[in-house]
Amino acid sequence: MAAPEEPELSQAQTEKLLQFQDLTGLESMDQCRRTLEQHNWNIEAAVQDRLNEQEGVPSVFNPPPSRPLQVNTADHRVYSYIVSRPQPRGLLGWSYYLIMLPFRFTYYTLLDIFRFALRFIRPDPRGRVTDPVGDVVSFIHSFEEKYGRSHPVFYQGTYSQALNDAKRELRYLLVYLHGEDHQDTDEFCRSTLCTEEVIEFLNTRMLFWACSTSKPEGYRVSQALRENTYPFLAMIMLKDRKMTVVGRLEGLIQPEDLISQLNFIMEANQTYLMSERLEREERNQTQVLRQQQDEAYLASLRADQEKERKKREEQEQRRQEEEKVRQTALAEERRRRTLEEEKERKSECLPPEPPADDPESVKIVFKLPNDTRVERRFLFAQSLTVIYDFLFSLKETPEKFQIVTNFPRQVLPCLPTEEQPNPPTLKEAGLSRSEVLFVQDLTDD
16 A cells, blocks of 8 residues: 655745754654644744754743753763862861861761662652742842842753753853752852852853752752762863763862853853864854855746746737637638638529510619629619619629619618618619619728
């Protein structure tokens, strides 16, 4: 059984198909068409989902909640900077540290055991992301309630959306995972993250996304980035066509050190970002050139189609004119044959010409429009119609004519009318034994 033929694409769909293939690099036109049809020919959504599929990042248009976040974190060139907690100083410091050490060890050990056991009783609710945007917005509100509104501009969207925007805009993305229970979180937020120099640096250089690991969205990102301690910062950028972690900052870091480390990461990866920008510009120029070529091709195609249409119209017009001439010629030929047949019939129906010595005969000389003369005899008792039929049967006589006397000048009523259905006889018309009558041509009239 033959497979059903796919419906033909419209011009707009064909242009979208070519544009989608150029943007994604897919060679199979069938795969491009299926992807666009799945997204109702929304090229932005189709391209975004295709890029997400290549990178393992959930779609911003239809994010599946169970799909894990995937960012390239295995690059051996990832810069990692870990700030260790300061060692105690002096006898008093070491004494306090040694006294509190068993309590801290016991507390965190019991807490880990409790959390581990709790997983068998009740699954971690953070493992199921149902409202990623709500998780981010909720964290921002709680952050502002605790630390005030003076802070870097938080990206108010999901992690996937932040990745997509950073990729589209070719910008750095700094991810901050907020560990609420960690002992250094509060000091980092107050003394580092909310300082003026850090705020200005982050707002002007990169996108900044943050979320608490107690929220499902933040927990999912922490599972993807695999942090070791808090505070945790990860620098992500487009590298080798993949969103890649190029820097990790962990621990309580000071404002000056944070800015210095971020500058170092950005300078170390600037060549990759420039390469991506040049490649994208080249790709855009290629796309523009291809679009211009497609537009020129379509314009040429439309011009050719218009020429072909005009050619067909001209051919049809010539055919109609030729057909009209042919029909006119046929009609004229039929009319001529009909006229000849009528003349022949009239000639056969004429009464015989009376002899010259017949006292009731009338000799009539007809002067035709071509200056020829025709002579014939008729009887006084015959109708004027006989005269008309005689002249009509002659080849020299025009198709339409009338018979006129010379003096007094009058038109003889040779044909029947409503007022006079029976034309008069030659005697009633007042003709003498010898007459000269004139034939007037009425064809043009």
